[in-house]
Amino acid sequence: MARNELILSDVTKRFGGLTAVDALSLKVEEGQIYGVIGPNGAGKTTVFNCITGIYKSEEGSVNWRGEEIRGLTPYQIVDRGIVRTFQTIRLFSQMSVAENIMSGRHIKSSQKLWHGIIHTAASRRDELFNWHKVEEQLDFFDLGEFAATPTGSLPYGIQRRVEMARALAVEPTLLILDEPAAGLNDKETLELLETIFKIRGKGVTVLLIEHDMDMVMEMTDYLAVINFGKLIAEGTPAEIQQNPAVIEAYLGSEDDDDE
Amino acid sequence: MKKLQGFGYPIFFVVMALLPHLLDSRWQAVAITFLIFAVVALSQDIILGKSGMFHMGQALFFGMGAYITAILNAQYGWPLLTTIPVAILVPAFFGVILAGPIVHLRGDYLLVTTIGFNIVFVQVVQNNLGGITGGPNGIFGLDSMSFFGIQLVSQVAVYYFAFAVLLVTLLIMRNLEKSKAGRALHYLREDQLAAESIGINTRIYKIFAFAVGAGIAGLAGTVFATQYSAVSPEAFNFMQSVLFFSIVIVGGSSVPGVLIGVFVMFVLPEIFREFATWRFFIFGFAMIAAMILRPHGIWPATFGKIPKFLIKGDNHGA
Numbered sequence: 001m002a003r004n005e006l007i008l009s010d011v012t013k014r015f016g017g018l019t020a021v022d023a024l025s026l027k028v029e030e031g032q033i034y035g036v037i038g039p040n041g042a043g044k045t046t047v048f049n050c051i052t053g054i055y056k057s058e059e060g061s062v063n064w065r066g067e068e069i070r071g072l073t074p075y076q077i078v079d080r081g082i083v084r085t086f087q088t089i090r091l092f093s094q095m096s097v098a099e100n101i102m103s104g105r106h107i108k109s110s111q112k113l114w115h116g117i118i119h120t121a122a123s124r125r126d127e128l129f130n131w132h133k134v135e136e137q138l139d140f141f142d143l144g145e146f147a148a149t150p151t152g153s154l155p156y157g158i159q160r161r162v163e164m165a166r167a168l169a170v171e172p173t174l175l176i177l178d179e180p181a182a183g184l185n186d187k188e189t190l191e192l193l194e195t196i197f198k199i200r201g202k203g204v205t206v207l208l209i210e211h212d213m214d215m216v217m218e219m220t221d222y223l224a225v226i227n228f229g230k231l232i233a234e235g236t237p238a239e240i241q242q243n244p245a246v247i248e249a250y251l252g253s254e255d256d257d258d259e
Numbered sequence: 260m261k262k263l264q265g266f267g268y269p270i271f272f273v274v275m276a277l278l279p280h281l282l283d284s285r286w287q288a289v290a291i292t293f294l295i296f297a298v299v300a301l302s303q304d305i306i307l308g309k310s311g312m313f314h315m316g317q318a319l320f321f322g323m324g325a326y327i328t329a330i331l332n333a334q335y336g337w338p339l340l341t342t343i344p345v346a347i348l349v350p351a352f353f354g355v356i357l358a359g360p361i362v363h364l365r366g367d368y369l370l371v372t373t374i375g376f377n378i379v380f381v382q383v384v385q386n387n388l389g390g391i392t393g394g395p396n397g398i399f400g401l402d403s404m405s406f407f408g409i410q411l412v413s414q415v416a417v418y419y420f421a422f423a424v425l426l427v428t429l430l431i432m433r434n435l436e437k438s439k440a441g442r443a444l445h446y447l448r449e450d451q452l453a454a455e456s457i458g459i460n461t462r463i464y465k466i467f468a469f470a471v472g473a474g475i476a477g478l479a480g481t482v483f484a485t486q487y488s489a490v491s492p493e494a495f496n497f498m499q500s501v502l503f504f505s506i507v508i509v510g511g512s513s514v515p516g517v518l519i520g521v522f523v524m525f526v527l528p529e530i531f532r533e534f535a536t537w538r539f540f541i542f543g544f545a546m547i548a549a550m551i552l553r554p555h556g557i558w559p560a561t562f563g564k565i566p567k568f569l570i571k572g573d574n575h576g577a
Contacts, residue, residue, distance in 0.1 A: 052456060054452070054456070074455040074456050083457070091450070094562055095445060098565040099562060106442075106458050107459075111438060113467050115439065116435045116439070116467070116471070117431050117471065123438065131565070147570055170458060
């Protein structure tokens with residue numbers, strides 16, 4: 001089997017006259033924690049949407065484990081082991097934490113449509129098995145006490161955890177996190193860092209967007225910097241910190257200051 | 260509310276089982292219609308309440324079931340009970356082919372399309388398609404039910420037939436709640452994009468909801484045709500669909516909610532029949548008040564029905 005690599009080559013996504021992602025190429029290798037950074041409106045989330053099938057890029061290719069996944073629907077991409085979270089949390093807010101995590105077991109469940117009408121011994125076994133899988137995630141994310149609580153009534157930090165638990169319930173190969181630390185306090189951010197390392201420890205490759213520079217530098221193995229939809233730099237965190245193009249994108253060039 | 264439900268169901272079943280012996284024939288008829296409408300409203304709830312699709316044409320599937328039973332009985336001499344499989348499968352099949360091209364439509368657009376389907380159906384049966392639907396008068400003079408050769412002519416027999424159909428429907432609703440397919444409907448209603456991003460093929464499940472909803476409504480149609488020994492187009496027109504839609508909205512997307520909804524929207528107006536058309540005046544205001552005071556319905560959907568072993572400590576949530 002091909003390695004668990006995600007290779008984007010020359011991915012271009014336009015919205016009308018605006019080119020949100022411009023001939024972007026990057027390569028996420030198995031076992032990495034790969035960070036994508038860039039100023040607001042740089043096109044980071046659009047890249048993620050192109051990978052996860054929410055948008056279809058006009059040009060280029062998105063290659064996962066040697067298979068072209070550009071143009072597949074979101075659920076087909078989940079079926080291939082790529083799962084994402086959202087920048088603005090998208091939970092099923094009226095439903096309980098356990099039910100939210102159970103949604104991640106959807107594609108792993110062996111139940112057929114007609115089991116919705118008539119249960120069989122096999123479908124009951126499958127149901128129980130998946131609830132036990134949910135229990136594993138509740139324990140991993142320390143969410144046990146909230147199992148029956150509707151997610152809409154939970155604090156923001158806990159909602160973030162539920163969203164990650166839901167994604168991990170799918171048992172993904174590649175986990176895509178869109179600003180997982182947004183809105184978290186320092187303590188929660190530290191916990192998140194630990195959690196992400198633990199997830200990587202399970203053999204899951206992690207691709208994330210993040211604004212918190214300290215966190216990105218500490219956590220990632222490799223970084224890509226995007227501005228105006230273009231890749232302006234890539235490398236290890238140490239290399240990126242020294243890169244003049246990156247400093248310019250974030251701080252503005254010295255020329256601008258003179259004007 | 261959970262405790263209430265624990266006691267409520269046995270009491271409801273016992274009362275419903277004894278009911279026909281306590282009522283005169285007019286109220287028996289009302290009770291039968293209550294059961295039939297409850298089944299149709301539950302089928303509407305699968306599409307509207309659980310899946311969140313604004314479908315206002317449920318009378319189409321209800322009527323299709325009724326007409327299939329009537330045609331097979333009157334034209335081809337099938338015994339009423341043997342028409343049941345056809346009266347379930349044909350509407351379910353139409354549920355799939357009608358929903359297929361439209362389920363991607365959102366809210367109000369879907370609503371208008373389903374109203375259109377309902378109108379087309381009524382026009383087709385009124386215009387006596389293929390000479391078998393009987394035109395504006397419909398079809399009358401159906402046989403009475405027979406069960407292994409025993410004729411079941413009385414209204415009480417029809418009542419128990421309707422009650423059995425309601426019990427089967429409640430069983431399906433319960434199975435749906437505790438299955439992958441049923442949860443998928445809730446997920447896609449709450450957030451379609453999140454549902455797709457977690458691996459749910461929302462299109463398939465929306466069509467599934469229509470198929471199940473249509474099949475159950477078709478079955479209710481058979482009972483309806485049996486009760487009146489007749490079918491006619493106006494029983495399945497757009498206003499009827501509005502009634503089923505309102506029952507789910509006013510009652511709330513839960514089994515008790517739907518049953519309360521049917522009671523409020525159908526039985527209460529019957530009780531206040533002596534006030535003639537004034538009852539609809541009060542009834543309209545009651546609907547408005549219900550929606551202002553309880554925007555999610557009188558008895559809204561409850562979540563958090565998860566296995567006991569997952570609930571730890573005192574925090575039982577919702």
